[in-house]
Amino acid sequence: MMNYFRPAIASIQGYIPGEQPKRGTPIIKLNTNENPYPPSPKAIEVLRTLDSEWLRRYPDPYSRDFCHAVSEALSVPKDWIIVTNGSDDLLNILIRACAEGKRKVVYPMPSYVFYRTLASMQAAQVVEVNYPQDYQLPIDELVAAGGAVTLIATPNSPSGHLVPLDDLRQLASRVLGILAIDEAYVDFADYCALSLVQEFDNVIILRTLSKGYSLAGLRLGFGIANPELLSGLFKVKDNYNVDAVAILVGAAAMKDQEYKNNCADKVKRSRGKLAIDLSKIGFQVRASQGNFLLVTPPGDRAAAIYQSLKEQNILVRYFNLPGLDNKLRITVGTDEQNQQLLQAINSTCNF
Amino acid sequence: MMNYFRPAIASIQGYIPGEQPKRGTPIIKLNTNENPYPPSPKAIEVLRTLDSEWLRRYPDPYSRDFCHAVSEALSVPKDWIIVTNGSDDLLNILIRACAEGKRKVVYPMPSYVFYRTLASMQAAQVVEVNYPQDYQLPIDELVAAGGAVTLIATPNSPSGHLVPLDDLRQLASRVLGILAIDEAYVDFADYCALSLVQEFDNVIILRTLSKGYSLAGLRLGFGIANPELLSGLFKVKDNYNVDAVAILVGAAAMKDQEYKNNCADKVKRSRGKLAIDLSKIGFQVRASQGNFLLVTPPGDRAAAIYQSLKEQNILVRYFNLPGLDNKLRITVGTDEQNQQLLQAINSTCNF
Numbered sequence: 001m002m003n004y005f006r007p008a009i010a011s012i013q014g015y016i017p018g019e020q021p022k023r024g025t026p027i028i029k030l031n032t033n034e035n036p037y038p039p040s041p042k043a044i045e046v047l048r049t050l051d052s053e054w055l056r057r058y059p060d061p062y063s064r065d066f067c068h069a070v071s072e073a074l075s076v077p078k079d080w081i082i083v084t085n086g087s088d089d090l091l092n093i094l095i096r097a098c099a100e101g102k103r104k105v106v107y108p109m110p111s112y113v114f115y116r117t118l119a120s121m122q123a124a125q126v127v128e129v130n131y132p133q134d135y136q137l138p139i140d141e142l143v144a145a146g147g148a149v150t151l152i153a154t155p156n157s158p159s160g161h162l163v164p165l166d167d168l169r170q171l172a173s174r175v176l177g178i179l180a181i182d183e184a185y186v187d188f189a190d191y192c193a194l195s196l197v198q199e200f201d202n203v204i205i206l207r208t209l210s211k212g213y214s215l216a217g218l219r220l221g222f223g224i225a226n227p228e229l230l231s232g233l234f235k236v237k238d239n240y241n242v243d244a245v246a247i248l249v250g251a252a253a254m255k256d257q258e259y260k261n262n263c264a265d266k267v268k269r270s271r272g273k274l275a276i277d278l279s280k281i282g283f284q285v286r287a288s289q290g291n292f293l294l295v296t297p298p299g300d301r302a303a304a305i306y307q308s309l310k311e312q313n314i315l316v317r318y319f320n321l322p323g324l325d326n327k328l329r330i331t332v333g334t335d336e337q338n339q340q341l342l343q344a345i346n347s348t349c350n351f
Numbered sequence: 352m353m354n355y356f357r358p359a360i361a362s363i364q365g366y367i368p369g370e371q372p373k374r375g376t377p378i379i380k381l382n383t384n385e386n387p388y389p390p391s392p393k394a395i396e397v398l399r400t401l402d403s404e405w406l407r408r409y410p411d412p413y414s415r416d417f418c419h420a421v422s423e424a425l426s427v428p429k430d431w432i433i434v435t436n437g438s439d440d441l442l443n444i445l446i447r448a449c450a451e452g453k454r455k456v457v458y459p460m461p462s463y464v465f466y467r468t469l470a471s472m473q474a475a476q477v478v479e480v481n482y483p484q485d486y487q488l489p490i491d492e493l494v495a496a497g498g499a500v501t502l503i504a505t506p507n508s509p510s511g512h513l514v515p516l517d518d519l520r521q522l523a524s525r526v527l528g529i530l531a532i533d534e535a536y537v538d539f540a541d542y543c544a545l546s547l548v549q550e551f552d553n554v555i556i557l558r559t560l561s562k563g564y565s566l567a568g569l570r571l572g573f574g575i576a577n578p579e580l581l582s583g584l585f586k587v588k589d590n591y592n593v594d595a596v597a598i599l600v601g602a603a604a605m606k607d608q609e610y611k612n613n614c615a616d617k618v619k620r621s622r623g624k625l626a627i628d629l630s631k632i633g634f635q636v637r638a639s640q641g642n643f644l645l646v647t648p649p650g651d652r653a654a655a656i657y658q659s660l661k662e663q664n665i666l667v668r669y670f671n672l673p674g675l676d677n678k679l680r681i682t683v684g685t686d687e688q689n690q691q692l693l694q695a696i697n698s699t700c701n702f
Binding site for chain 2: 004006010032034039043044048052053054092096098103177178202218219229232235236238240241243245249
């Protein structure tokens with residue numbers, strides 16, 4: 001019998017999804033960096049009143065209503081925007097459009113593990129360059145790796161650090177391929193790299209509504225780059241990748257910048273407070289520009305604490321990977337959730 | 352400067368989307384085979400009352416609520432189901448998982464033109480086998496072509512014919528690769544091929560909620576095959592390809608089989624009536640098992656009629672392709688819409 005699948009697919013591991021508890025499970029979910037606050041009431045209102053005609057018909061392949069909202073909110077021309085089914089869809093499109101075999105995918109580590117999965121599907125060579133301990137961007141090594149796509153997440157997960165604009169600028173000017181700047185967590189950060197798309201025709205900025213806008217369930221992301229770069233990506237994008245509900249609900253959320261900024265401010269305040277509280281009980285805490293903290297519990301007890309919290313219905317993220325296996329990544333919840341987390345840690349560890 | 356894109360991508364044409372009129376345009380849209388009736392009121396009710404918590408959180412990677420509804424409605428085990436962002440997403444996953452270079456994509460023509468686009472992205476060889484005039488399935492040629500994936504749309508668009516089960520059975524038993532049976536239009540047909548997934552481990556059935564369930568705007572499709580075949584496809588599927596709204600709204604629509612069947616019955620009655628009315632004014636009309644008719648206007652006037660209808664705000668589909676360029680594909684609308692179409696044709700052609 002024929003081997004049904006391509007060798008590149010047959011050889012990769014089956015997908016093991018993150019923990020997404022079933023509906024109705026009473027849980028404090030601090031493992032996948034969702035925003036603890038609900039989406040904008042204006043977005044919910046659109047959902048409640050949506051004309052069923054927009055379900056019946058195929059959606060707009062260009063998501064123009066949403067593009068319009070992005071264009072207004074971020075002051076970018078509409079034809080510099082590509083709209084996708086979450087930013088994972090855009091990462092997929094980008095890597096599929098550019099990478100295969102010796103057309104490499106390059107990124108610093110640790111970062112978003114999904115980059116490797118996407119590169120594997122293309123049977124593209126992967127070069128992972130380790131961040132030094134101080135998380136300075138290893139520009140020379142990244143350039144030398146010669147990626148068809150070089151990916152930089154900033155703020156980066158799980159480290160939470162923000163890459164200085166001058167480092168990104170240097171990288172953009174020196175790589176021969178595309179530089180993708182993955183700004184999933186930008187709404188919690190001090191600055192963004194958006195201006196670089198005007199300086200460099202090989203730069204694309206990736207954004208999502210899953211974090212700052214509290215719309216992870218809606219699947220909506222977008223990219224910003226010059227139209228010539230986007231033209232190649234549009235060839236790979238599925239015509240109807242974004243549904244009509246996401247286009248209209250997402251547009252309303254994008255227009256409500258004030259609500260999003262208020263929620264992000266609350267998260268940032270709670271992040272500071274949680275960092276102090278965890279430090280007080282002996283955790284090492286990295287400064288973070290995302291909606292999460294990377295922490296090192298005392299006494300190499302990361303795995304044990306992860307497990308104990310899980311038993312108490314609190315999910316945090318434990319990466320069983322070199323350099324991370326003594327750490328936990330904790331999504332910043334509401335102050336109340338963070339207090340419950342601290343209590344649970346205290347009761348576990350008897351600090 | 353580096354060529355940013357893979358040669359396979361650089362060489363394909365940019366995507367030219369079908370005509371999707373802007374919101375608010377008064378138009379009779381009979382060009383992309385949407386159902387003329389609204390989605391189930393029970394599905395709309397779910398949209399109206401959806402807990403915003405399901406927007407805030409990532410969706411279930413396995414769309415289990417929807418799988419459950421499919422399992423009940425079609426009497427298939429839940430682990431025989433894969434849920435996708437429309438059936439286009441599933442076609443994409445399937446071809447990406449199986450095809451590249453000499454791992455060919457094979458299908459009879461004319462059929463869904465998107466198959467070629469997907470194969471091109473994989474730089475996979477394509478073998479298109481022409482249907483004979485009577486649309487008998489060219490089994491020997493399809494088998495001889497040796498596809499890693501062989502795709503059969505049934506009911507087929509634009510012809511509207513249904514492939515006999517015994518022909519599919521023969522094909523399934525003789526091809527070495529996967530046989531994908533694309534049943535997008537099955538809700539308007541006399542029978543389906545679902546039972547073949549139990550007979551053959553290389554068969555996958557593709558379904559969508561865009562046609563029978565009037566949910567083209569929601570982007571929801573699914574596949575049915577044995578779990579071993581699905582395991583390869585799950586590796587390529589994006590974790591969060593289907594959003595939380597689609598999962599819950601789609602589940603409600605799937606549960607409301609009675610509503611869907613009533614709408615499909617109305618469409619089938621209107622299809623018969625429209626076929627007679629068009630025949631009366633000299634159109635050649637193919638018998639159809641879909642929610643559309645492939646018709647040949649008298650006097651080689653297909654292109655002219657398409658254009659004239661468009662000027663009258665009625666969209667139908669004209670394929671400027673060999674063997675089809677004297678024909679129109681007309682989606683079956685409500686009886687009222689079909690009457691308006693007939694009047695517009697009459698006023699154009701002075702029949």
